[in-house]
Structures are given as C-alpha cells and as structure tokens.
Amino acid sequence: MRVLGVISGTSMDGLDVAVADLTGAESGELVMRPVGARSWPWPAALRSRLLALLPPASTTIGEVAMLDTLVGEEIARAAESINHEVASGATELVVSHGQTVFHWVEGQAARGTLQLGQPAPIVEAMGVPVVSDVRARDIAAGGHGAPLASTLDALALRTRPGVNAALNLGGIANVTVVPPTGAITAFDTGPASCLIDATVQEASGGAEMFDQDGARARRGSINQALLNRLLDEPFYALAPPKSTGRELFTGAYVRTALASIGLTLHPDDLVATLTELTARTIANALAPYDIQTVYASGGGTHNPVLMEALRRHLGATQLTTSDELGLPVDDKEAYLMTLLGYLSWHGLPGVLPGATGSSQGHVLGRVSPVTAERSVPTSLAIRSEPHQR
Structure with missing residues (x-):
C-alpha cells in the first residue's frame, strides 16, 4: 500500500512529507520501502498566526476555527504536490498529523492534545481516505499520546x-x-x-x-x-x-x-x-x-x-x-506517519502496550473516507413503536 504521511513538529518550521510503500499487515512481518520525502514550508503569514496561538498567548475560538481550516488546506496543497512529484500520483492513503498547538498535561498525566488541520480539504484534494488525529486515542486510554515514534523505533531496533x-x-x-x-x-x-x-x-x-x-x-x-x-x-x-x-x-x-x-x-x-x-x-x-x-x-x-x-x-x-x-534524520517523523496510518487502516494497534503509559495497544486516529460510490437513499420510513421517555 502506498501511503503519504505529513507532520509538522513543535518547531513549526514547515511540513515534512514522506511517501512509503508498506506491506505485511496480514502476516505481521512489516516491510517499509521509503519512496521519497520533501519539506514544505509554511507560508510566512500562516506560520506567524500559528506561533501566535502558543501559550502563554491568548486567542479566540474564531481564530482557532479559521486556522484549523487553513492548516488543512495547506496540508492538502503539500500532499497533492508531493504525491505527483514523488509518488507518481499513486498514493492510496494519506496520514495527516496536523499542527500541535496545545498538549494538556496535569502532573504526570496527559489529559488531552490538540492538532489543527481539518482532514476534509485533504480528502477533497487527494481523492483518497485520510487518517488524522492520531494522538487522542492513546491519551484516552491512559497514555501520553507521545512519543508515538516509539512504535517505529521498537520495530526498527528490536533485533x-x-x-x-x-x-x-x-x-x-x-x-x-x-x-x-x-x-x-x-x-x-x-x-x-x-x-x-x-x-x-x-x-x-x-x-x-x-x-x-x-x-x-x-x-x-x-x-x-x-x-x-x-x-x-x-x-x-x-x-x-x-x-x-x-x-x-x-x-x-x-x-x-x-x-x-x-x-x-x-x-x-x-x-x-x-x-x-x-x-x-x-x-x-x-x-x-x-x-x-x-x-x-x-x-x-x-x-x-x-x-x-x-x-x-x-x-x-x-x-x-x-x-x-535507512531513515533520513529530517524525514523520520514523516515516515512514522506512514507507518501509523498503515497500521490504523488495517485495524492494527499503533502504539505498543506500556510504551507511552497506556496498558493496551489501540488503533489510532480517525478515518475520513472518500466520496461515497452509492447515492443517497430515496426515502426514510419512520415506524413508531410504543416507548417510554
């Protein structure tokens, strides 16, 4: 499966994009074949607005909502361009980490995390499913949602x-x-x-x-x-x-x-x-x-x-x-995204038990599907049955 991964780290210096061919979900013997990677700088004005969100700054919900869309649109442009440049237009799945703007930790427990970057514009631009929001499930299960690189690191270093x-x-x-x-x-x-x-x-x-x-x-x-x-x-x-x-x-x-x-x-x-x-x-x-x-x-x-x-x-x-x-220093995190998306698409855990604090492995992220091939149903019959309020 050809997967394109996109991530922007805490430095906010731009999007790292990588394409990899992954196989082995059925057998459990995974193989990653890196195809290529590129950097995509944030537009200066967008980066400035993202940096302005960071604590201790204050903001408005309107600014967060607008940036969520603008980041998604920029990721879509990066993915579409690099899909053609590196992947010959053959990407089958996109994994978008988005841009972290807040990571909520109280004491030794992570309570939540927020990555901006609406997946819908990416689906529209690419015409393939998109996996996003890859950290929240691990936090809900008692983990820290970070560092998710532990999955790739363990598989690469265990032997x-x-x-x-x-x-x-x-x-x-x-x-x-x-x-x-x-x-x-x-x-x-x-x-x-x-x-x-x-x-x-x-x-x-x-x-x-x-x-x-x-x-x-x-x-x-x-x-x-x-x-x-x-x-x-x-x-x-x-x-x-x-x-x-x-x-x-x-x-x-x-x-x-x-x-x-x-x-x-x-x-x-x-x-x-x-x-x-x-x-x-x-x-x-x-x-x-x-x-x-x-x-x-x-x-x-x-x-x-x-x-x-x-x-x-x-x-x-x-x-x-x-x-x-075999993982270039500037591209490793983007290749990590391709792995996590591939695992999620195949219903496999994306984090190892105990690695980040969660006791069990869980499938990470949420999937935004492509346009439905079937049309909207023509009618809906509502058949009431006796019920209690």
Missing part, C-alpha cells in the same frame, strides 16, 4: 544487540528505549531546540529562526548559575512515561529563570547554556538504561555543538543517527 535508544531532536526531545526483550519505554526528556529557537528569534528580532550550525552556542559560554536553575525544573524528576511541550518551555520560561537569579546574559551565552541544558537532560534521562547506541534524528542533529555536547555527556554510549536505519 539489534543490547539496549538501544532512538532520540528525536525537534522542538521537544523524546526518546524510545528498546531492550532486546521486555517492555519498551518512551518519553519526552524536555526541550531540544524550542528554547534555543525562541532565544535566537528574540535576540535577532526575527532575522534568525534557529542557531545555524550552532554558531551562537560555539561563540558563547555556559553560565553555570543559570544552568543549575534550569535543571531544577520539576519535570526532569518525573518518572517516565511523561510528556511535555511548548506550554511549559516558552521564551517567557527562560526570562523568568534569569530574573529569579538576577542575571542578564549575552544572547550567545544564553544559547550556549540552553544547548548544554538539552544535552545534559537527555543524557541524564538515558543514564539509568545502560544504552549501547543512541540513534538520533530531527533538526537538532544538524547542530554540531549540540551533538558534541551529547557525545560528551553520553560517555561510552555511542551516538549515531537514524540514517543508519
């Missing part, structure tokens, strides 16, 4: 010797710990690039969106007082599974931390400190598991200062990338 881990460096960092046998553990570790990006954007007045090649972090110096203050964040002490998002790790979060210890830092020193925070919290989170190899993916893999800091803190644990698994 490798020793205990291995997959790491995604997006806006938020998440890991999947995969032992040769036994339970899979998957959880968010904290910020990856979200705090760095927010700091760079503020310092540059929006001229820079991220720390290109880690240049600011390399120029700057780590401030130990601020680092110690940031490491006191209670989230890091929570036991997995756990999840978080930009609801907690905002630009205001950093300003509050600086104010609490009476510091004013040069932006480069602040970026260097936040880069060290990401590396330290990831390594601390993985320390209890005796990991042999970490396979990293996501935009953060292009930051050499972050990768150097990770190697330093991981010590004897080898750090490599998902490229070694």
Whole structure:
C-alpha cells in the first residue's frame, strides 16, 4: 500500500512529507520501502498566526476555527504536490498529523492534545481516505499520546544487540528505549531546540529562526548559575512515561529563570547554556538504561555543538543517527506517519502496550473516507413503536 504521511513538529518550521510503500499487515512481518520525502514550508503569514496561538498567548475560538481550516488546506496543497512529484500520483492513503498547538498535561498525566488541520480539504484534494488525529486515542486510554515514534523505533531496533535508544531532536526531545526483550519505554526528556529557537528569534528580532550550525552556542559560554536553575525544573524528576511541550518551555520560561537569579546574559551565552541544558537532560534521562547506541534524528542533529555536547555527556554510549536505519534524520517523523496510518487502516494497534503509559495497544486516529460510490437513499420510513421517555 502506498501511503503519504505529513507532520509538522513543535518547531513549526514547515511540513515534512514522506511517501512509503508498506506491506505485511496480514502476516505481521512489516516491510517499509521509503519512496521519497520533501519539506514544505509554511507560508510566512500562516506560520506567524500559528506561533501566535502558543501559550502563554491568548486567542479566540474564531481564530482557532479559521486556522484549523487553513492548516488543512495547506496540508492538502503539500500532499497533492508531493504525491505527483514523488509518488507518481499513486498514493492510496494519506496520514495527516496536523499542527500541535496545545498538549494538556496535569502532573504526570496527559489529559488531552490538540492538532489543527481539518482532514476534509485533504480528502477533497487527494481523492483518497485520510487518517488524522492520531494522538487522542492513546491519551484516552491512559497514555501520553507521545512519543508515538516509539512504535517505529521498537520495530526498527528490536533485533539489534543490547539496549538501544532512538532520540528525536525537534522542538521537544523524546526518546524510545528498546531492550532486546521486555517492555519498551518512551518519553519526552524536555526541550531540544524550542528554547534555543525562541532565544535566537528574540535576540535577532526575527532575522534568525534557529542557531545555524550552532554558531551562537560555539561563540558563547555556559553560565553555570543559570544552568543549575534550569535543571531544577520539576519535570526532569518525573518518572517516565511523561510528556511535555511548548506550554511549559516558552521564551517567557527562560526570562523568568534569569530574573529569579538576577542575571542578564549575552544572547550567545544564553544559547550556549540552553544547548548544554538539552544535552545534559537527555543524557541524564538515558543514564539509568545502560544504552549501547543512541540513534538520533530531527533538526537538532544538524547542530554540531549540540551533538558534541551529547557525545560528551553520553560517555561510552555511542551516538549515531537514524540514517543508519535507512531513515533520513529530517524525514523520520514523516515516515512514522506512514507507518501509523498503515497500521490504523488495517485495524492494527499503533502504539505498543506500556510504551507511552497506556496498558493496551489501540488503533489510532480517525478515518475520513472518500466520496461515497452509492447515492443517497430515496426515502426514510419512520415506524413508531410504543416507548417510554
């Protein structure tokens, strides 16, 4: 089955789109053949409106409703274009993650999540079924709805010797710990690039969106007082599974931390400190598991200062990338969507029991079908029977 997957991560830098041929649902021996992947940037005005939704900002229900449609329409344009460019127009199923704008966590329990992106425009543009809203069912079943990459990670790493881990460096960092046998553990570790990006954007007045090649972090110096203050964040002490998002790790979060210890830092020193925070919290989170190899993916893999800091803190644990698994670092999350959609279409669980906190595996998402082939019935007879109110 040829499946097209679309996702936009917490960095909101654009849509990642991938096409894969998947087989094996009937036998249980899945095979994924990546066909190709592309990036599709958000239009500047739409991205600005999406960023303006993020906490602690306030908004209106009208703005949420409009953006839900506009995001769906943009996903439809991306899917239609890349379907022809990469898939020869032969896509049979689209899986749309949408854009996360809120992830509701209270203490150690996830209560809900919201991804914008109406599936109806995608169905209209593509003429094939669309699977969407892939996180909500896991949360309803007691899980965190994240990181759903645990399913792909477990299937890709289970046969490798020793205990291995997959790491995604997006806006938020998440890991999947995969032992040769036994339970899979998957959880968010904290910020990856979200705090760095927010700091760079503020310092540059929006001229820079991220720390290109880690240049600011390399120029700057780590401030130990601020680092110690940031490491006191209670989230890091929570036991997995756990999840978080930009609801907690905002630009205001950093300003509050600086104010609490009476510091004013040069932006480069602040970026260097936040880069060290990401590396330290990831390594601390993985320390209890005796990991042999970490396979990293996501935009953060292009930051050499972050990768150097990770190697330093991981010590004897080898750090490599998902490229070694046949999944390009920039495309892995989109290929994950193709897998989850394929599983849902065939009525198979999209999350492993216990991986994100739910005790059982469940079929994820909802399906928007294509236009019905049969016409509307011509009549409806209502035959009343005695009944009680």
